[in-house]
Amino acid sequence: IIFAGKAHPADNExxxxxxxIVHHCRDKAFxxxxxxxxxxDVNLARYLVQGCDVWxxxxxxxxxxxxxxxxxxxxxxxxxxxxxxxxxxxxxxxEVGWAIGHGEEYDDPEVQDRVESLDLxxxxxxxxxxxxxxxxxxxxxxxxxxxxxxxxxxxTPVFNTNRMVREYTEKYYLPALGLWKxxxxxxxxxxxxxARWKGRVREAWPGIRVAEVRADDGGxxxxxxxxxxRCVVHLNGLSPEDVQVELYYGPLDPAGRIAHPGxxxxxxxxxxxxxxxxxxxxxxCERTGRYGYVVRVLPHHxxxxxxxxxxxxxxx
Numbered sequence: 001i002i003f004a005g006k007a008h009p010a011d012n013e014x015x016x017x018x019x020x021i022v023h024h025c026r027d028k029a030f031x032x033x034x035x036x037x038x039x040x041d042v043n044l045a046r047y048l049v050q051g052c053d054v055w056x057x058x059x060x061x062x063x064x065x066x067x068x069x070x071x072x073x074x075x076x077x078x079x080x081x082x083x084x085x086x087x088x089x090x091x092x093x094x095e096v097g098w099a100i101g102h103g104e105e106y107d108d109p110e111v112q113d114r115v116e117s118l119d120l121x122x123x124x125x126x127x128x129x130x131x132x133x134x135x136x137x138x139x140x141x142x143x144x145x146x147x148x149x150x151x152x153x154x155x156t157p158v159f160n161t162n163r164m165v166r167e168y169t170e171k172y173y174l175p176a177l178g179l180w181k182x183x184x185x186x187x188x189x190x191x192x193x194x195a196r197w198k199g200r201v202r203e204a205w206p207g208i209r210v211a212e213v214r215a216d217d218g219g220x221x222x223x224x225x226x227x228x229x230r231c232v233v234h235l236n237g238l239s240p241e242d243v244q245v246e247l248y249y250g251p252l253d254p255a256g257r258i259a260h261p262g263x264x265x266x267x268x269x270x271x272x273x274x275x276x277x278x279x280x281x282x283x284x285c286e287r288t289g290r291y292g293y294v295v296r297v298l299p300h301h302x303x304x305x306x307x308x309x310x311x312x313x314x315x316x
């Protein structure tokens with residue numbers, strides 16, 4: 001087993017963990033089986049991704065930033081045995097490597113480490129090691145080689161810098177350029193208007209609240225049907241065009257939390273008095289099981305790059 005990597009300067013827990021690894025590497029029981037390579041950099045990573053058979057990445061979900069180092073393993077013929085986090089959560093399909101756990105998240109990190117370590121040992125004993133050492137008359141692990149080819153064929157065309165640059169350009173750089181051009185017209189008139197709108201929204205936001213949510217919670221729904229929801233929102237002087245009222249919904253996990261959430265924008269359907277508005281919408285019943293939902297209010301403006309720009313949200 002070869003360990004390598006660096007902890008962030010502010011990650012004291014990570015630095016302590018690396019110290020523990022180094023300590024174990026010096027133990028007589030592990031000295032010839034476990035190695036820690038110091039001064040991890042691009043050059044060292046080049047040798048690692050070219051030479052490893054199994055790439056093991058075990059972050060505590062959901063703290064993995066991306067995992068670009070692991071992406072480089074696949075075109076070099078390595079296979080992944082990793083926690084479903086970062087890029088591996090998107091890439092794993094059951095045939096291109098192995099997943100530690102099923103994407104669960106735990107409140108107790110010690111419980112999470114214990115569960116995932118047992119799953120790791122089970123995968124090594126019953127899947128990874130047998131596949132690697134099952135050889136034909138020619139001495140080649142045919143099943144292992146087929147898994148390598150499958151991973152290279154499916155993942156390399158998708159997880160690469162070509163896609164990264166294209167998506168950054170299409171999703172961020174070009175929209176940002178277009179927004180700047182709109183703002184720069186007429187002596188930045190649109191930018192000035194947006195600044196005034198932001199000030200008005202910030203001033204009104206503390207008084208915004210979801211006063212009422214109505215739905216037929218008791219009845220059952222069939223897959224394919226819609227579940228109607230209505231709500232009453234006090235906008236404190238803002239108009240419905242200044243906000244985006246959403247249904248945040250999804251199937252419930254065993255702990256009662258919304259898993260795989262979806263979003264539906266509610267439409268304004270009535271105006272009472274004193275800044276109170278009614279909104280309505282539907283939740284699509286896309287699969288069987290228990291569903292949960294909640295109403296939330298976000299700022300909305302056509303020149304706002306993201307509803308999260310102002311850091312404002314009201315939950316119902």
